[in-house]
Amino acid sequence: MIASAAALVGTLTGCKQRQADATFGLTVNLDTTVSAKADFYDYACGGWMKANPLKPEYSRFGTFDELGENNRKQIRDLVEELAANENVEQGSNAQKIRDLYRMGLDSVTLNKQGAEPLKVDLELIRTTPRSELLGLLATMPGLDVFFGTGVEADLKNSDRNVMYWSQGGLGLGNPDYYTHPDDNKSVLEAYNTCLRTLASLAGYDEASATRLAKNTIAIETELANKQWTNTQLRNIPAQYNPKSVADLDTNYPAIGLSKYFKLQNLDVDSVIVGQPDYYAAVNDIFSKTDEQILRDYFTASYLSSAAPYLSDDFIAANFALSSAISGAEQMQPRWKRALSVPNGFLGEALGELYVGKYFPASSKERMLTLVDNLQKALGQHIDGLTWMSDSTKARAQEKLAAFTVKIGYPDKWRDYSALTVDPTLPYWNNIQNAIRFNIDFNNSDYGKPVDRARWHMSPQTVNAYYNPTTNEICFPAGILQPPFFDPNADDAVNYGAIGVVIGHEMTHGFDDQGRQFDKVGNLVDWWTPADAEAFNALADRLAAQFDSIEVAPGVHANGRLTLGENIADQGGLRVARTAYQNSLGGAEAPVIDGYPADKRFYLAYANVWAGNIRTAEILSRTKDDPHSLGRWRVNATLRNIAPFFEAFDITEGDAMFLPETERVVIW
Numbered sequence: 001m002i003a004s005a006a007a008l009v010g011t012l013t014g015c016k017q018r019q020a021d022a023t024f025g026l027t028v029n030l031d032t033t034v035s036a037k038a039d040f041y042d043y044a045c046g047g048w049m050k051a052n053p054l055k056p057e058y059s060r061f062g063t064f065d066e067l068g069e070n071n072r073k074q075i076r077d078l079v080e081e082l083a084a085n086e087n088v089e090q091g092s093n094a095q096k097i098r099d100l101y102r103m104g105l106d107s108v109t110l111n112k113q114g115a116e117p118l119k120v121d122l123e124l125i126r127t128t129p130r131s132e133l134l135g136l137l138a139t140m141p142g143l144d145v146f147f148g149t150g151v152e153a154d155l156k157n158s159d160r161n162v163m164y165w166s167q168g169g170l171g172l173g174n175p176d177y178y179t180h181p182d183d184n185k186s187v188l189e190a191y192n193t194c195l196r197t198l199a200s201l202a203g204y205d206e207a208s209a210t211r212l213a214k215n216t217i218a219i220e221t222e223l224a225n226k227q228w229t230n231t232q233l234r235n236i237p238a239q240y241n242p243k244s245v246a247d248l249d250t251n252y253p254a255i256g257l258s259k260y261f262k263l264q265n266l267d268v269d270s271v272i273v274g275q276p277d278y279y280a281a282v283n284d285i286f287s288k289t290d291e292q293i294l295r296d297y298f299t300a301s302y303l304s305s306a307a308p309y310l311s312d313d314f315i316a317a318n319f320a321l322s323s324a325i326s327g328a329e330q331m332q333p334r335w336k337r338a339l340s341v342p343n344g345f346l347g348e349a350l351g352e353l354y355v356g357k358y359f360p361a362s363s364k365e366r367m368l369t370l371v372d373n374l375q376k377a378l379g380q381h382i383d384g385l386t387w388m389s390d391s392t393k394a395r396a397q398e399k400l401a402a403f404t405v406k407i408g409y410p411d412k413w414r415d416y417s418a419l420t421v422d423p424t425l426p427y428w429n430n431i432q433n434a435i436r437f438n439i440d441f442n443n444s445d446y447g448k449p450v451d452r453a454r455w456h457m458s459p460q461t462v463n464a465y466y467n468p469t470t471n472e473i474c475f476p477a478g479i480l481q482p483p484f485f486d487p488n489a490d491d492a493v494n495y496g497a498i499g500v501v502i503g504h505e506m507t508h509g510f511d512d513q514g515r516q517f518d519k520v521g522n523l524v525d526w527w528t529p530a531d532a533e534a535f536n537a538l539a540d541r542l543a544a545q546f547d548s549i550e551v552a553p554g555v556h557a558n559g560r561l562t563l564g565e566n567i568a569d570q571g572g573l574r575v576a577r578t579a580y581q582n583s584l585g586g587a588e589a590p591v592i593d594g595y596p597a598d599k600r601f602y603l604a605y606a607n608v609w610a611g612n613i614r615t616a617e618i619l620s621r622t623k624d625d626p627h628s629l630g631r632w633r634v635n636a637t638l639r640n641i642a643p644f645f646e647a648f649d650i651t652e653g654d655a656m657f658l659p660e661t662e663r664v665v666i667w
Contacts, residue, residue: 026044026493026595026600026603026604026607027593027595028047028048029044029045029046029047029048029603029607029610030043030044030046030047030603031043031045031046031047031049031050033046034046036648036650036656037648037649037650037654037655037656037657038654038655038656039635039655039656040602040606040634040635040638040648040656041606041609041630041631041634041635044602044603044606044607044610044634045606045607045609045610045611045634048063048607048610049610049611049612052066052612053612054612054613054614055330056328056329056330057328057329057330057331057332057333058328059326059327059328059613059614059616059617059620060326060611060612060613060614060617060621061611061612061613062609062610062611062612062613062630063484063607063608063609063610063611064462064608064611065611067462067478067479067481067484068462068478070481071354071460071462071478071481072336072339074354074357074358075339075343075350075354075460076335076339078350078353078354078357079097079098079101079339079342079350080101082094082097082098082101083098083101083102083105085098091417091420093346093349093416095421096342096346096349096416096419096421097342097346097349097350099421099422099423099430100338100341100342100345100346100421100430100434101338101339101341101342102423103338103423103427103430104309104334104337104338104339104341104427105334105335105338106427107312107334109427110310110311110312110427111311111312113310113311113426114201114310114311115201115202115203115310115311115314116426117306117310117426117427117428117429118202118302118303118306118310118428121140121142121302122202122299122302124136124140125140125295125298125299125302126295126299130291130294133294133295133298134146134254134255134256134260134286135256135259135260135263136298137260138260138261138263138264139263139264140302141431141432141433141435141436141439142301142302142305142306142428142431142432142435143298143301143302143305144168144169144301144305145168145169145297145298145301146168146169146223146255146282146286147165147166147167147168147169147278147279147282148165148166148167148168149163149164149165149166149260149261149271150163150164150166150442151163151164151442151443151445151446152164152469153450153469153470153521154272155236155240155272155469155517155522155523156240156522156523156524157522158450158469158470158517158520158521158522159449159450159520160447160448160449160450161445161446161447161448161449161450162270162271162272162446162447163261163266163268163270163271163272163446164271164272164274165248165257165271165272165273165274165279166274166275167223167227167228167274167275167278169220169223169301170220170223170224170227171191171195171216171220171300171301171304172187172188172191172220172325173624174230174623174624175223175224175225175227175229176229176623177191177224177623178217178220178221178224178225179221179224179225181221186324187324187325188217189324190320190321190323190324190325191213191217191321191324192213192214192217193213193317193320193321194304194317194318194320194321195209195212195213195216195217195300195303195304196209196210196212196213197209197313197317197320198300198303198304198307198314198317198318199212199213199299199300199303201311201313201314201317202299202303211292211296212296212299212300213300215292215293215296215297216296216297216300216301218293219285219289219293219294219297220297222281222285223281223282223285226277226278226281226282227275227278228275228278230561230623230624230626231558231560231561234512234513234560234561234563234564234626236513236516236523237516237523239272239274239275240272240523241272241273241274241276242270242271242272242273243270243271243272243273244269244270245257245258245261245268245269245270245271246258246269248271248273248279251279251280251283252279252280252282252283253283253287254283254284254286254287255279255282255283255286257271264439264443266443266446268446304318306428306431308337309341309427309428309431310427310428315331316331319331324616325616325620326614326616326617326620327614327615327616327617328614328617341431341434343458343460345419345431345434345437345438346416346419347458347460347461348410348413348414348416348455348458348459349413349414349416350458350460351409351413351458351459351460351476351477352409352413352459354459354460354477354478355408355409355459355460355477358477358481359408359409359459359477359480359481362487363408363477363480363485363487364407364408366487367407367408367475367480367485367498368405368407370494370498370499370502370579371405371407371473371475371502373579373582373583374499374502374503374506374575374576374579375400375401375403375506376579376582377503377575377576377578377579377582378400378503378506378507378571378575378667379397379400379401380578381571381574381575381578381667382396382397382400382667383397385667387531387534387535387538388531388534388535389528389530389531391528392526392527392528392531395518395519395526395527396510398519399471399509399510399518399519399526400506400509401519402471402519402520403471403472403473403506403509404452404470404471404472404473405472405473406455406472406473406474406475407474407475407480408459408475408476408477408480409455409459409476409477410453410454410455410459411453412453416437418437418440418441419433419434419437420433421433421434450469450470452470452472455474455476456474457474457476458476458478459476459477459478460476460477460478461476461478461479462476462478462479463476463478463479464476464479464501464504464505465505466505466506466508466509466514467521468508468509468513468514468516468517468521469517469521470521471509471517471519471520471521473502473505473506473508473509474505475498475501475502475505479498479501480498484497484498484501484608485497485498490592490600491580491583492580492589492592492597492598492600492601492604493600493601493603493604494604495576495577495579495580495583495601495604496576496580496600496601496602496603496604496605497604497605497607497608499572499576499579499580500569500572500573500576500605500608501572501608502572502576503571503572503573503574503575503576503579504568504569504571504572505568505572506571506572506575507567507568507570507571507572507575507667508564508568510567510571510667511563511564511565511567511568511571512535512536512539512563512564512567513564514564515527515535535666538664538665538666539563539567539666541664542559542563542566542567542570542640542664542666543559543560543563543566544559545559545636545640545664546558546559546562546563546566546628546632546636547559547560549632549636551618551622551629551632552615552618552619552622555618555619555622557622557628557629557632558622561625561626562625562626562627562628564626565626565627565628565633566628566633566636566637567666567667569628569633569637570637570640570641570664570665570666570667571666571667573605573637573638573641574641574665574667575667576601577598577601577643580597580601596647598643598644598646598647599647599648601647602638602644602647602648605634605638606634609630609631609633609634610630611630613629613630635656638656639656639657639658639663640658640663640664640665641663641665642660642663645657
């Protein structure tokens with residue numbers, strides 16, 4: 001996805017202030033044995049962290065996860081009410097949600113079936129002629145080898161949908177696991193064990209299972225050495241390479257892209273090629289690699305996709321790999337795993353039930369007011385920039401004014417009538433039907449106008465996003481719940497929480513990626529060369545700040561990978577504080593429970609990122625996550641903000657202090 005989704009928080013403006021518990025639990029979360037001047041994150045969040053030690057099922061647990069757990073329990077109540085109902089209409093959304101959830105809970109049936117649901121597809125992989133083997137990628141749900149395709153808005157003509165062709169096919173996802181094997185021995189060993197176990201459960205003898213694992217890791221290592229890294233994938237213009245399918249067939253005959261699309265019943269004449277040099281490697285590998293190696297690779301991919309929806313032994317093998325990557329010690333209870341399926345595949349159907357019970361219309365109206373206040377404040381910041389020319393400022397203001405704002409839930413709900421859920425079929429086969437349904441849904445957009453009203457998150461999601469091709473900011477109902485969104489909370493706290501989230505998403509429109517899109521969502525350079533140079537110089541300095549952070553012994557943060565989110569965090573903080581000050585209308589900010597407004601504001605922001613995390617998860621997220629770790633979203637970002645120093649009397653010599661000459665302020 002081009003859209004940048006960021007984790008956020010809730011709040012409100014112009015609301016009645018609650019004097020009882022007015023500091024919104026902030027003082028409970030403090031660890032006063034730590035000085036705010038020495039480590040603000042530990043000071044602001046240490047109490048919460050001590051009160052919420054990691055449970056075995058989590059590799060990370062923070063305040064966002066806490067809200068997610070609360071939402072999950074609310075959704076569980078809705079789904080279990082459906083699960084107990086024998087009289088729902090066949091073919092209705094309620095029936096589909098109910099039966100998917102029931103099948104996920106039915107361990108007796110799943111354990112009895114074992115590998116039986118896989119046999120037809122595994123036989124297809126074993127017997128399909130080599131010349132037709134890659135065609136299975138187009139027709140077999142759950143197979144993820146070599147590459148992927150999908151329909152999204154044309155980056156340079158955002159009103160129409162086009163087809164994209166992107167690298168893929170790595171079981172571990174990130175090529176770094178394969179290209180730096182000495183740094184990832186434990187994960188690669190766990191992956192090898194997982195593949196051998198899955199193959200054995202599917203009926204392979206020990207020698208064949210060992211061969212499958214070895215062949216799969218070998219071919220994925222070869223692919224990984226040709227793939228772009230996560231940091232390189234942030235270069236959007238470099239991935240916009242329109243090519244005709246006819247030319248691609250000529251250049252990569254072993255792939256046969258035209259045949260691939262025909263098998264999907266699509267008449268595609270051109271695609272946007274994401275990583276041009278990668279497909280030559282795929283063509284070469286597919287044409288020259290031993291047929292048995294290819295079949296093992298296909299089989300391993302298929303087994304890995306199916307494992308979470310099969311018997312307990314398949315699930316355990318899959319979790320063992322996940323544990324090696326994240327450090328989680330215990331898998332989630334079955335009800336959570338079962339719930340995630342309808343919550344994912346029928347997200348808006350469940351979302352409609354969720355908002356009907358948990359999201360009043362009044363909350364949507366209050367959020368619209370708050371967004372308007374933040375929008376005005378960002379406009380003030382743009383006007384006040386010293387490094388940007390007036391002509392570029394005018395274009396930036398045009399883009400800001402053109403933001404589409406989505407709050408709570410969509411005006412039109414998605415139609416799931418074409419999805420069939422049949423409880424007489426195995427669970428995995430129903431999952432495959434749901435995968436195919438979503439692929440067909442995406443493919444059906446090819447060549448059509450972009451539906452700018454469509455949502456890219458379900459309403460119950462605890463998150464938010466900015467999408468550059470539609471120039472929209474979206475705040476689902478799931479994140480607009482207490483304690484992050486509370487109409488009775490102190491305004492300074494609300495602005496420090498959801499206000500920063502709103503400002504964060506707005507700033508994504510002007511981060512290192514978002515700034516490359518114009519007001520209607522086209523990839524257009526609307527900056528003067530001098531202004532672009534000034535922005536890049538500031539962005540480079542911010543990336544270097546985060547590069548210098550040691551997140552674990554000998555391991556540093558990736559400031560270039562996290563640059564967009566770090567820019568948005570800083571922008572959100574600065575803009576939200578301005579909006580709060582504007583909301584006072586010239587009146588003096590109240591002091592509550594002995595805490596001035598700025599202290600409450602920054603404590604609220606820090607509490608958004610309170611959390612505990614395992615070392616394995618730190619290492620995994622440093623490879624994959626475009627967001628900085630919570631500790632550094634607080635400490636590193638705040639060190640660039642002068643009002644923070646004033647609020648907590650931080651001066652030269654304090655660990656949290658950063659000299660003015662070293663601070664970076666962009667928006």
